Amino acid sequence: MSDVNDGSxxxxxSSERLAxxxxxxxxxxxxxxxxxxxxxxxxxxxxxxxFGLLVAFISWYSAYNSAxxxxxxxxxxxxxxxxxxxxVGIILWIRNSMTxxxxxxxxxxxxxxxxxxxxxxxxxxxxxx
Amino acid sequence: xxAVESVEPVPVLxxxxxxxxxxxxxxxxxxxxxxxxxxxxxxxxxxxxxxxTTLGVACGQITPxxxxxxxxxxxxxxxxxxxxxxxxxxxxxxxxxIFPNLSVAENLRxxxxxxxxxxxxxxxxxxxxxxxxxxxxxxxGTLSGGEQQMLAMAxxxxxxxxxxxxxxxxxGLAPIIVEELYEHVRQTAASGLSILIVEQFAHEILGVxxxxxxxxxxxxLHSGPPSFIADELADAYLGADHHEPNAGASAAAPRRSE
Numbered sequence: 001m002s003d004v005n006d007g008s009x010x011x012x013x014s015s016e017r018l019a020x021x022x023x024x025x026x027x028x029x030x031x032x033x034x035x036x037x038x039x040x041x042x043x044x045x046x047x048x049x050x051f052g053l054l055v056a057f058i059s060w061y062s063a064y065n066s067a068x069x070x071x072x073x074x075x076x077x078x079x080x081x082x083x084x085x086x087x088v089g090i091i092l093w094i095r096n097s098m099t100x101x102x103x104x105x106x107x108x109x110x111x112x113x114x115x116x117x118x119x120x121x122x123x124x125x126x127x128x129x
Numbered sequence: 130x131x132a133v134e135s136v137e138p139v140p141v142l143x144x145x146x147x148x149x150x151x152x153x154x155x156x157x158x159x160x161x162x163x164x165x166x167x168x169x170x171x172x173x174x175x176x177x178x179x180x181x182t183t184l185g186v187a188c189g190q191i192t193p194x195x196x197x198x199x200x201x202x203x204x205x206x207x208x209x210x211x212x213x214x215x216x217x218x219x220x221x222x223x224x225x226x227i228f229p230n231l232s233v234a235e236n237l238r239x240x241x242x243x244x245x246x247x248x249x250x251x252x253x254x255x256x257x258x259x260x261x262x263x264x265x266x267x268x269x270g271t272l273s274g275g276e277q278q279m280l281a282m283a284x285x286x287x288x289x290x291x292x293x294x295x296x297x298x299x300x301g302l303a304p305i306i307v308e309e310l311y312e313h314v315r316q317t318a319a320s321g322l323s324i325l326i327v328e329q330f331a332h333e334i335l336g337v338x339x340x341x342x343x344x345x346x347x348x349x350l351h352s353g354p355p356s357f358i359a360d361e362l363a364d365a366y367l368g369a370d371h372h373e374p375n376a377g378a379s380a381a382a383p384r385r386s387e
Contacts, residue, residue, distance in 0.1 A: 021141070021291035028208050
């Protein structure tokens with residue numbers, strides 16, 4: 001079998017290619033991404049939810065123990081802010097959980113499709129033999 | 130002071146104190162590795178040593194828990210795999226990574242994502258591997274193992290990578306095919322491409338590599354010229370200098386031909 005040609009002309013990494021590579025590496029936008037970002041995002045979501053609920057609870061407690069209208073209004077505003085933070089936290093958690101799940105799902109699909117293709121190829125081979 | 134000073138060449142790829150793994154489990158425990166321009170570096174080790182994970186970090190598929198990845202001296206830790214791929218880091222994964230239900234030509238067409246026109250991709254691939262030209266309309270999954278590996282190599286080389294990462298080129302192939310593929314790696318390396326290649330079997334690759342390293346349990350135990358590594362290999366696989374009597378037991382035969 002002589003399937004290998006001298007492909008040096010085609011696959012040359014000249015100093016020009018190296019310079020181009022350096023240039024492209026220089027342009028790369030590096031976000032400093034973390035390992036397993038969805039997990040981190042999910043943890044932030046849970047943290048924000050708890051924090052927001054705490055703010056809302058403290059605001060309610062403050063309003064409950066005060067007869068002053070101004071204090072009650074301020075407590076009400078803080079309670080709304082706390083609930084909003086909780087909502088953001090819940091959305092963040094759902095978003096990251098869904099991403100993790102969908103990633104797993106798509107990998108599973110690819111894997112099953114490959115298995116299926118292998119089975120079809122095997123069946124075709126057996127039929128041709 | 131002399132006008133001309135010798136400048137230390139910058140590694141085209143460098144892994145520094147890399148700790149990485151899957152989920153919370155670390156597979157690599159502080160890996161240091163440098164690939165110089167135009168060099169072929171062979172990373173050897175038994176199953177589960179962390180070789181493929183090292184390649185995963187090098188191509189951006191796995192983000193390290195700590196440590197840094199440098200390309201041409203620039204810290205690119207955390208860069209996405211597709212960005213690195215567009216820049217010129219190309220991985221040929223274990224199991225070839227071809228699309229079995231696409232034809233040879235369609236597989237090659239997928240390599241035009243870097244902007245290389247697909248006609249150029251075809252020309253390059255069929256010139257280097259004439260057999261692929263004969264089978265251009267055949268489903269890739271129905272090719273022989275060697276032809277599939279050729280397709281994977283052709284697809285990778287057609288994108289004109291600056292760094293080529295090859296995972297287990299010899300896996301599941303007959304020795305004569307492996308020899309032929311390594312001949313092609315040798316020719317590619319002679320053209321100046323930097324290649325990091327991972328293997329379980331040392332015999333063929335040590336004849337091609339400029340330097341080699343032995344990896345065990347997420348560490349690179351030895352690194353040096355192939356002749357030195359060939360001497361150290363049996364001891365390392367059998368755990369003589371790592372106090373791990375079962376280390377690499379599944380791959381205790383470092384030479385494929387033996």
